Amino acid sequence: MADLHELAATPAWAALAYLASGVLFILALRGLSSPGTSRQGNRLGMIGMLVAVATTLVLHGTGLIQISIAIAIGGGLGFVAARKIAMTDMPQLVAAFHSLVGLAAVLVGVAAFLNPQAFGILDTQTGHIHNVSRIELGLGVAIGAITFSGSVIAFLKLNGNMSGAPIMLPARHVINLGTLAAIIGLVAYFVTDDSRWVFFTITALSFVIGFLLIIPIGGADMPVVVSMLNSYSGWAAAAMGFTLHNTAMIITGALVGSSGAILSYIMCKAMNRSFISVIAGGFGGEAPAADGGERVERPWKRGSADDAAFLMSQAEQVIIVPGYGMAVSQAQHVLREMGDLLKAEGVRVKYAIHPVAGRMPGHMNVLLAEANVSYDEVYELEDINSEFSQTDIAFVIGANDVTNPAAKTDKTSPIYGMPILDVEKAKTVLFLKRSMGGVGYAGVDNDVFYMDNTMMLLGDAKKMVEEIVKSMK
Ligand code: NAP
Numbered sequence: 001m002a003d004l005h006e007l008a009a010t011p012a013w014a015a016l017a018y019l020a021s022g023v024l025f026i027l028a029l030r031g032l033s034s035p036g037t038s039r040q041g042n043r044l045g046m047i048g049m050l051v052a053v054a055t056t057l058v059l060h061g062t063g064l065i066q067i068s069i070a071i072a073i074g075g076g077l078g079f080v081a082a083r084k085i086a087m088t089d090m091p092q093l094v095a096a097f098h099s100l101v102g103l104a105a106v107l108v109g110v111a112a113f114l115n116p117q118a119f120g121i122l123d124t125q126t127g128h129i130h131n132v133s134r135i136e137l138g139l140g141v142a143i144g145a146i147t148f149s150g151s152v153i154a155f156l157k158l159n160g161n162m163s164g165a166p167i168m169l170p171a172r173h174v175i176n177l178g179t180l181a182a183i184i185g186l187v188a189y190f191v192t193d194d195s196r197w198v199f200f201t202i203t204a205l206s207f208v209i210g211f212l213l214i215i216p217i218g219g220a221d222m223p224v225v226v227s228m229l230n231s232y233s234g235w236a237a238a239a240m241g242f243t244l245h246n247t248a249m250i251i252t253g254a255l256v257g258s259s260g261a262i263l264s265y266i267m268c269k270a271m272n273r274s275f276i277s278v279i280a281g282g283f284g285g286e287a288p289a290a291d292g293g294e295r296v297e298r299p300w301k302r303g304s305a306d307d308a309a310f311l312m313s314q315a316e317q318v319i320i321v322p323g324y325g326m327a328v329s330q331a332q333h334v335l336r337e338m339g340d341l342l343k344a345e346g347v348r349v350k351y352a353i354h355p356v357a358g359r360m361p362g363h364m365n366v367l368l369a370e371a372n373v374s375y376d377e378v379y380e381l382e383d384i385n386s387e388f389s390q391t392d393i394a395f396v397i398g399a400n401d402v403t404n405p406a407a408k409t410d411k412t413s414p415i416y417g418m419p420i421l422d423v424e425k426a427k428t429v430l431f432l433k434r435s436m437g438g439v440g441y442a443g444v445d446n447d448v449f450y451m452d453n454t455m456m457l458l459g460d461a462k463k464m465v466e467e468i469v470k471s472m473k
Helices: 002-008 012-032 035-060 064-084 087-114 131-158 172-190 196-214 219-243 247-271 275-279 305-313 324-329 332-344 363-370 381-390 461-472
Strands: 317-322 348-353 378-380 393-397 428-433 454-458
Touching: 012 035, 012 247, 035 064, 035 247, 035 363, 064 087, 087 131, 087 196, 087 219, 087 324, 087 363, 131 172, 131 196, 131 219, 172 196, 219 247, 219 275, 247 275, 305 393, 305 428, 305 454, 305 461, 317 332, 317 363, 317 381, 324 332, 324 363, 324 461, 332 348, 332 363, 332 461, 348 363, 348 381, 378 381, 428 461
Parallel strands: 317 348, 317 393, 348 378, 393 428, 428 454
Antiparallel strands: none
């Protein structure tokens, strides 16, 4: 019962400070649930973290110089990375940061295992680690190691250092289930025998399973993986909070773990994927590698900025569908200007957001909010999809996979089953991208390019919209 004693031994002021930081984190999550309050949410989260870190430093009061140096180095690196990173590379950065949380959990676990007395988890009567601490340690290093190796693979895939296509090992389900069963069995066995071989075998197998679970996941499922790893990193931190007897870590870890799990679930629903199949590592992901397939030359129509300006100004309603390419070219500001000009001419303008458009959850919402697009012009997929059939123009800007009808019909497509924005149902589709050769994240061709009602606008998104705006003026 040492853990409970230690927790009870936390002075009242520190317990209150940790509680306050927990409340601030909850308010931060609440703020982050809408673009309008997200800045405030971020601020509350930062204050909560400051309170938690300051409380821990005052509470323990030793090694302050070393800790300050470590915070300065880590904080400095984090600051530079966050300032330099392009918005479109954010998922890689998030995956890289998750890997560090996982690694930190493993390192704390190893330190606690090697020196249990220093961590207050040694039963002095038996000379062994307390049973309950063994479970915390075993689970903590296992989740931490899975988070670490899984996040490294996610980083390599998102950063393009490794193919984004699923890598399917033969008999991978048997290997994965066998490895997971071995880890669970060893964590249980660790309670009866705290030998080094048990602890380090749990750690090693967990590194391996993290790798195995993420390599088969490819194409359109990567967003779910990133939020799932986010959840794992929270549970790893919570488990280590028990080992370190730190209530703030337990609360924060549980919040990150559960909010990440909820986000993964929401994204799975949005993508029409089974939650279990994604966490089990590419179950059902039997689709062929996203290599673009064989491209057949087909006729298509090309339009100019003047054509687009003319067609849109004649329309009653234009639905704008932004995607990753808009983020790359940073076209959101000039796009808003185009929308304003259209509205001034009496055209109804709406923005349709697919849940996985761009490269991170809420990517398009953030960019449109940054460009001051009014929230009531921005619609989620399920709220706008029925409107395409009564719309004159669907203006697709730098989006591809999220408009690909193959997701509805082609069982061999890597995006099969994902709900898509039905842009092809509009009277005219203006499809803006740089070239006919370029494919989206999933690497597949899109039938919409070749449809009779589609006009391709080829060029950089920002430049093309600037030309459209010039032509409208
Ligand atoms: P997408 O399918 O990746 O397509 C992006 C399109 O933008 C491409 O057709 C590309 O064609 C064009 N493009 C690139 N740079 C451009 C520029 N400067 N100007 C104009 N066009 C440009 O994007 P999406 O439709 O937004 O779909 C998102 C995909 O990313 C989904 O498959 C999703 O699963 C995946 N994903 C999402 C997240 C998330 O959380 N949202 C995270 C990871 C992965 P060209 O090269 O010809 O220009």
